[in-house]
Amino acid sequence: MTGYEAIDKLKGSVGSANQQLQEVKGALAAAKAEYEECLARQSQLHREVTALLQRKSSWVPADVARFTQLYAAEHETEAAVAAAKGRYSHLSDEAEALQLRLVDLIRERYQQEQLWSDNIRRASTWWTWGLMGLHFASFVTVYTVLEPRKRAALQAAVADMMSQHMSRLDGRLMQLTSQFLEVPFRFSGGMTLAFMGLGVLCIWANRRTFTSTPISMSPEFQEAARKIGPVAERAHAPPVFLNPISNRIPGQYRGPEDVPTRP
Numbered sequence: 001m002t003g004y005e006a007i008d009k010l011k012g013s014v015g016s017a018n019q020q021l022q023e024v025k026g027a028l029a030a031a032k033a034e035y036e037e038c039l040a041r042q043s044q045l046h047r048e049v050t051a052l053l054q055r056k057s058s059w060v061p062a063d064v065a066r067f068t069q070l071y072a073a074e075h076e077t078e079a080a081v082a083a084a085k086g087r088y089s090h091l092s093d094e095a096e097a098l099q100l101r102l103v104d105l106i107r108e109r110y111q112q113e114q115l116w117s118d119n120i121r122r123a124s125t126w127w128t129w130g131l132m133g134l135h136f137a138s139f140v141t142v143y144t145v146l147e148p149r150k151r152a153a154l155q156a157a158v159a160d161m162m163s164q165h166m167s168r169l170d171g172r173l174m175q176l177t178s179q180f181l182e183v184p185f186r187f188s189g190g191m192t193l194a195f196m197g198l199g200v201l202c203i204w205a206n207r208r209t210f211t212s213t214p215i216s217m218s219p220e221f222q223e224a225a226r227k228i229g230p231v232a233e234r235a236h237a238p239p240v241f242l243n244p245i246s247n248r249i250p251g252q253y254r255g256p257e258d259v260p261t262r263p
Helices: 005-054 061-182 185-210 219-228
Strands: none
Touching: 005 061
């Protein structure tokens, strides 16, 4: 649907090419090791043959047999070196070709992914603008068509409910008024006087309970404060000022020891 199947195929091709390259690299490493081993064996045989030829005048039958063996082994080693070199060259060329093919596949995949991203981005931009237009149209439709109808219906329902409620309240008020007028005056007057007396009693009890003179304002307390003076001594603490508010003492000074002395 989005066209990403071709990129998936390219991903698979890149993975298979990378796997082939790794296999060829492994075979190339083995061929290189075999070629180096053949070269080392050839060098060893060549040194032995050279050493025998240097003392050719003093050969014994064993040296002749050894020379024959070394000569045959040298020919076999040369053939093995040529084969290993050919195999190593072939694998090197194959690894280089696979490396180039892998790079081409990666480049093609990158280009396809960039094209796909651009297409998706362009499509998402158009979809975004389309959704914004749809939301704007929905907003205009709701606030110009649906909301006025809803508000009118709600106002009509509230007005109808209020009229019904007021009608019931008017009927109930008329009923209570007629019942109150039917009550004898002596009964209603007695109840009124009883409630008035209860209210007066509550006012007197409130003043009696909550408006009593504080003990600090009593004459005995004031007389004792004058005898003590503005400072009170304490047994296990520094002295403190009494009545700091009335004596206009700043709040940071709790006692005479807190007052800084002038030099």
